Amino acid sequence: MTKILIGNDFWKQKNDGKDIPVFWNEGEVSNHHVGVAGTSGSGKTHWIREFVTGMPNDVEIDIFDYHGDIEIPGAETVLFSESTRYGYNPLVLNTDPHYGGVRRAVNDVIEAMNSTSRQLGGNQEGVLRHLLTDTYMLKGIFADNPRSWVKREASEAEMREMVDKKNWSAMRDVYPSLNDVVTFARRKLKALWMGIEDKETGRNALGAFDDYCKTMASLNQLRAKMNRSGANGQEDEFEKLEKKLEASKAKSTESFATFVNSMDTGREFDEAIKYNSKDVLLSVITRLENLSATGIFNPNPPPFGGARIRRYILKPLAQSEDELKMFVRFRMRAIIREMMQRGESGGRLRRLIVLDESKKFNSEDGSNPINVVVTEMRKFGLAILLAGQSPAHFSQDFIKNAGTLLILNLSTSDWREAAAKLRIEERDLKYLKPQQTGAVRMLEKGQAASFRQVSFK
Ligand SMILES: Nc1ncnc2c1ncn2[C@@H]1O[C@H](COP(=O)(O)OP(=O)(O)OP(=O)(O)O)[C@@H](O)[C@H]1O
Ligand SMILES: [Mg+2]
Numbered sequence: 001m002t003k004i005l006i007g008n009d010f011w012k013q014k015n016d017g018k019d020i021p022v023f024w025n026e027g028e029v030s031n032h033h034v035g036v037a038g039t040s041g042s043g044k045t046h047w048i049r050e051f052v053t054g055m056p057n058d059v060e061i062d063i064f065d066y067h068g069d070i071e072i073p074g075a076e077t078v079l080f081s082e083s084t085r086y087g088y089n090p091l092v093l094n095t096d097p098h099y100g101g102v103r104r105a106v107n108d109v110i111e112a113m114n115s116t117s118r119q120l121g122g123n124q125e126g127v128l129r130h131l132l133t134d135t136y137m138l139k140g141i142f143a144d145n146p147r148s149w150v151k152r153e154a155s156e157a158e159m160r161e162m163v164d165k166k167n168w169s170a171m172r173d174v175y176p177s178l179n180d181v182v183t184f185a186r187r188k189l190k191a192l193w194m195g196i197e198d199k200e201t202g203r204n205a206l207g208a209f210d211d212y213c214k215t216m217a218s219l220n221q222l223r224a225k226m227n228r229s230g231a232n233g234q235e236d237e238f239e240k241l242e243k244k245l246e247a248s249k250a251k252s253t254e255s256f257a258t259f260v261n262s263m264d265t266g267r268e269f270d271e272a273i274k275y276n277s278k279d280v281l282l283s284v285i286t287r288l289e290n291l292s293a294t295g296i297f298n299p300n301p302p303p304f305g306g307a308r309i310r311r312y313i314l315k316p317l318a319q320s321e322d323e324l325k326m327f328v329r330f331r332m333r334a335i336i337r338e339m340m341q342r343g344e345s346g347g348r349l350r351r352l353i354v355l356d357e358s359k360k361f362n363s364e365d366g367s368n369p370i371n372v373v374v375t376e377m378r379k380f381g382l383a384i385l386l387a388g389q390s391p392a393h394f395s396q397d398f399i400k401n402a403g404t405l406l407i408l409n410l411s412t413s414d415w416r417e418a419a420a421k422l423r424i425e426e427r428d429l430k431y432l433k434p435q436q437t438g439a440v441r442m443l444e445k446g447q448a449a450s451f452r453q454v455s456f457k
Pocket of ligand 1: 038039040041042043044045046047434435436456
């Protein structure tokens with residue numbers, strides 16, 4: 001079983017001059033989740049390196065390197081930027097009948113968009129759901145038929161070549177991309193314009209119907225007013241409106257009959273309802289185009305090859321917090337699914353996610369993948385190593401469940417809150433020196449959880 005030396009017991013060293021080593025023991029800790037909190041320069045990256053290099057060599061590791069400073073010997077590094085164009089096609093399906101499929105992929109895209117500062121409205125979400133599902137259908141991929149979920153993943157360049165060569169049959173064999181969704185949505189938008197409204201008959205029917213509705217509303221308003229405060233000489237007005245209502249009713253019925261007689265696909269109404277209003281559809285197209293422009297969802301899988309330690313340098317994405325969040329959340333959800341699909345591990349650690357700058361990704365929300373990993377993924381052999389400037393940037397779920405918490409030097413202003421959150425004495429936090437001392441809590445099987453002061457020297 002793998003052991004990692006954290007340091008020596010601080011008080012034993014101070015009082016008795018004895019070095020009593022404190023180890024992180026893979027087989028003893030109740031789970032493999034690790035939290036490291038400390039101010040800038042206190043040693044978070046140092047401890048990330050210690051844990052990653054100390055892991056058994058059959059554990060796969062995904063490092064989300066936001067600062068681009070977590071160098072690890074033997075790690076395969078990929079830079080994600082607008083010029084490398086590496087990304088993950090969000091429409092590639094996990095083909096497992098229990099853990100994968102169209103509905104989950106659609107939800108993941110929506111979840112990723114909703115994790116940003118600009119959430120989708122209810123109508124937008126509905127429209128996006130239809131757009132994604134229909135784009136899959138065009139490729140012969142159906143939510144309720146797992147056999148249809150198996151397709152090939154093509155890169156951006158391959159897709160472009162297929163289009164250039166008009167190789168439609170090859171295009172049916174690959175998963176759609178976000179660009180396909182945008183193209184499809186633009187076609188739908190046109191159809192909405194051209195459909196009911198573009199035809200003279202459709203426009204007349206809608207116009208007459210609208211008139212009829214407005215007249216009826218005015219009439220009802222006037223009736224209510226007269227009931228409240230007497231007729232007051234408004235009888236003429238009322239009579240006029242009644243006549244108008246009759247006329248617009250007749251016109252509406254007539255123009256509607258004309259429109260119905262000239263319909264041709266039989267799907268005009270369904271389409272109009274499904275894609276809501278043109279405004280909503282257009283706003284969803286804009287969101288999709290922006291998403292596509294970020295590049296993180298480009299269908300160009302990063303060349304990690306078969307590397308065991310994969311380092312994703314996300315520094316160029318850091319300019320947009322939304323992109324960064326979407327990328328990490330989306331990728332973590334895919335990893336969670338892969339690990340669930342592999343099945344339970346019997347307590348063995350199989351894969352570790354490393355995430356620095358927890359402040360950017362933290363939330364109390366139960367669907368946040370950090371919270372999902374820490375509360376549900378132990379039995380599937382997936383753990384997370386989360387680092388942040390302060391315990392305030394760890395969720396309650398994380399603090400409660402993480403098997404190991406390593407607290408380094410904290411900023412003065414964080415002492416009180418951290419002490420309360422971690423159930424540790426404030427004075428035990430005050431004396432932590434950057435790169436020299438820390439407090440570690442390891443939940444070990446059958447033992448009470450408490451913090452121990454350690455010296456790294
Ligand atoms: N326990 C330690 N033993 C020896 N050197 C250490 C230890 N902890 C940190 N250092 C060294 O201190 C320096 C700063 O540490 P590190 O980069 O890990 O800080 P950090 O908490 O990640 O800071 P930031 O928040 O700015 O990323 C590094 O040069 C690192 O090698
Ligand atoms: Mg660091």
